[in-house]
Amino acid sequence: MALSNTEYNAILREYEALQAAEQQVIRERKAELNRVLPAYRETEQKIAARAMERYLSRMQGDENGLNGLEEELAALETEKLEILRRAGYPVDYLRPAYRCETCRDTGFVDGKKCRCFRQKIIARLCRQGRLAASIERENFDRFSLDYYSAAREVPKLGMSERAYMEQLVLPQCRRYLENFDREKGNLLFTGKPGLGKTFLSHCIAGELLKRGHTVLYLSAEELFSLLAATQWRQRAESDEEKIKAREEKEFREYIYGCEFLIIDDLGTEFSNAFTTAAFFSLLNERLLSRLGTLISTNLDPKQLKAQYTERSTSRILGEYDILPFYGSDIRAQKRRQ
Ligand SMILES: [Zn+2]
Incomplete structure (x- = not known):
């Protein structure tokens, strides 16, 4: 009557597969944008460079340098979305389409099983x-x-x-x-x-x-x-x-x-x-x-x-x-x- 460990693990694997598939879609979309939108690629490169600088500033404890960087990074992220929008892409083009927004398809919220996880367990029990x-x-x-x-x-x-x-x-x-x-x-x-x-x-x-x-x-x-x-x-x-x-x-x-x-x-x-x-x-x-x-x-x-x-x-x-x-x-x- 109760769910066996095998079935429990099968649900965990379902979540892993879901996340892997979503990440794959996002990777492909990023590659596509890099290919067709040079402005997007340039902004991405700027973001990567600034993120690296931010990392180094943090390591060196350079608080002043950090402030300016945070703002610049935020501006670059906005610019990136603007480039997408102008090219006719939806703004959430690089956001995974989660089946469950609550747990982002991880199955867990704050270490507890998400409602979608509980329903999966019940669905398996009901299948029996x-x-x-x-x-x-x-x-x-x-x-x-x-x-x-x-x-x-x-x-x-x-x-x-x-x-x-x-x-x-x-x-x-x-x-x-x-x-x-x-x-x-x-x-x-x-x-x-x-x-x-x-x-x-x-x-x-x-x-x-x-x-x-x-x-x-x-x-x-x-x-x-x-x-x-x-x-x-x-x-x-x-x-x-x-x-x-x-x-x-x-x-x-x-x-x-x-x-x-x-x-x-x-x-x-x-x-x-x-x-x-x-x-x-x-x-x-x-x-x-x-x-x-x-x-x-x-x-x-x-x-x-x-x-x-x-x-x-x-x-x-x-x-x-x-x-x-x-x-x-x-x-x-x-x-x-
Ligand atoms: Zn969920």
């Missing part, structure tokens, strides 16, 4: 959970209302299942995305299996990933087995166990700290007193940190109360926007087509 493949297939463009009946009515609402999805559920999901930067809310999708709950949660995950948020998708089974494993490994003895324990600890930090967590199919997992308590603490922590969580479940609120502790259920029912799904099993409909 097949999220990446799912969001290719399951996104808002491919969400079809045809599977929801235009004839059958949603109990007590006086609108068809299709109208309900179109006018209430989909707009609420879109609002959730619109508000995400300001306020990360929580969603609970309930309803029988096969009504599109997982599909719609993939739609939301995909949109958030596109915007660079950290997203993690776990089935309830995976989540609870991880919570159980963490309990077990607190007593880790051997080196191998310790490494595993460290990886799991790191992974647990993503579960607690990612901006958007999907827990799919709650109610199908094996649980015990420990995992149920750990589940509550996870929900609680995420609420306190104002991070977004989406839970999908086939259980109705009454069944939820029976299966989880009172405080977990009241947390969910009190703090989550509840979206019941109605209709008939889409997988069965597809099989009939």
